[in-house]
Amino acid sequence: MRPVWTDTARRGLxxxxxxxxxxxxxxxxxxxxLSLARLKASQAQLVAxxxxxxxxxxxxxxxxxxxxxxxxxxxATALTLAGAAVxxxxxxxxxxxxxxxxGATLAFLGARYVFRDAVRRRxxxxxxRLDEGLARDGAFYLFGLRLVxxxxxxxVNLLMGLTAMPARTYFWVSLVGMLPxxxxxxxxxxxxxxxTSAGDVLSPGLLVxxxxxxxxxxxxxxxxxxxxxxxxxxxxxxxAEKRHAEEDDNGPNPTA
Numbered sequence: 001m002r003p004v005w006t007d008t009a010r011r012g013l014x015x016x017x018x019x020x021x022x023x024x025x026x027x028x029x030x031x032x033x034l035s036l037a038r039l040k041a042s043q044a045q046l047v048a049x050x051x052x053x054x055x056x057x058x059x060x061x062x063x064x065x066x067x068x069x070x071x072x073x074x075x076a077t078a079l080t081l082a083g084a085a086v087x088x089x090x091x092x093x094x095x096x097x098x099x100x101x102x103g104a105t106l107a108f109l110g111a112r113y114v115f116r117d118a119v120r121r122r123x124x125x126x127x128x129r130l131d132e133g134l135a136r137d138g139a140f141y142l143f144g145l146r147l148v149x150x151x152x153x154x155x156v157n158l159l160m161g162l163t164a165m166p167a168r169t170y171f172w173v174s175l176v177g178m179l180p181x182x183x184x185x186x187x188x189x190x191x192x193x194x195x196t197s198a199g200d201v202l203s204p205g206l207l208v209x210x211x212x213x214x215x216x217x218x219x220x221x222x223x224x225x226x227x228x229x230x231x232x233x234x235x236x237x238x239x240a241e242k243r244h245a246e247e248d249d250n251g252p253n254p255t256a
Contacts, residue, residue: 011114018110021071034064034075039082043193046086058091062099069103070110072154076100077185084186085193092186093179100182101175104157108170111161119162131164138165139173140231146177148220184216 032038039046050057061083068075083092120127134141142165145156160170 014110014114018071021067022073034078039078040085040192043082043085046082050086058087058095061087062095065096065099066103066106069100069153070106072107072157076153080182080185081189081192084189089186089190092189093183096186097175097179097182100178101171104153104174105167105171107154107157108161109167111158115158116162127162134163134165137231138163139169140227142170142173143177144224144228146174147180148224149181180220181216 046057061079065076065079065083067073068079080092080096083096086092087095142156142160145151149156
């Protein structure tokens with residue numbers, strides 16, 4: 001049996017490593033370089049690099065995106081919009097979807113490894129009831145959180161890591177749930193990347209893209225509400241309904 005302090009030390013080292021990465025990102029000014037304005041100014045160079053080294057450029061984009069998602073850094077929107085302007089719609093869609101899901105799953109696993117045992121020792125009974133509910137409806141609940149991000153990205157990763165949800169379920173549901181929203185942002189980034197003058201702001205493609213950014217959360221929320229109401233509706237029992245109809249016509253059945 002391994003000493004208890006070994007697991008504690010490993011958790012502590014993981015926390016220190018994450019803190020060191022966050023500190024390095026802040027100290028290096030990487031966030032400023034990855035701002036939307038800076039990326040837009042570098043669009044021509046990035047497009048040229050992608051043309052010369054398509055595999056390397058997409059690989060670098062995915063690596064930065066995975067690290068950003070895993071460390072909960074606030075660069076996802078800028079990276080998605082800039083990626084679409086450089087790589088186009090389809091390449092950015094699959095690269096962003098896969099990278100964001102891998103990063104989210106790494107954060108999920110990290111939270112599980114570092115915090116789950118301590119939380120369960122303190123709130124074991126409550127966590128057991130939560131796990132029962134997630135075993136029944138967890139995939140649909142997570143899908144709703146991904147489709148309509150009511151809670152911050154990092155908070156969903158952290159809280160779900162404390163539950164018993166399997167990592168493979170978390171990965172696939174997150175991938176599918178985030179895909180529609182990712183597609184909307186990628187489309188907006190593609191349209192923004194095509195701007196060459198102030199007059200292009202009123203182009204039909206950009207106006208449609210901006211409209212989708214605003215309308216999509218509302219439509220997705222309405223769809224989820226409709227699905228939830230149908231799932232919560234009581235299931236009709238034909239036998240019980242027939243018995244109740246007979247009782248209404250003939251009075252209650254004494255043998256029932």
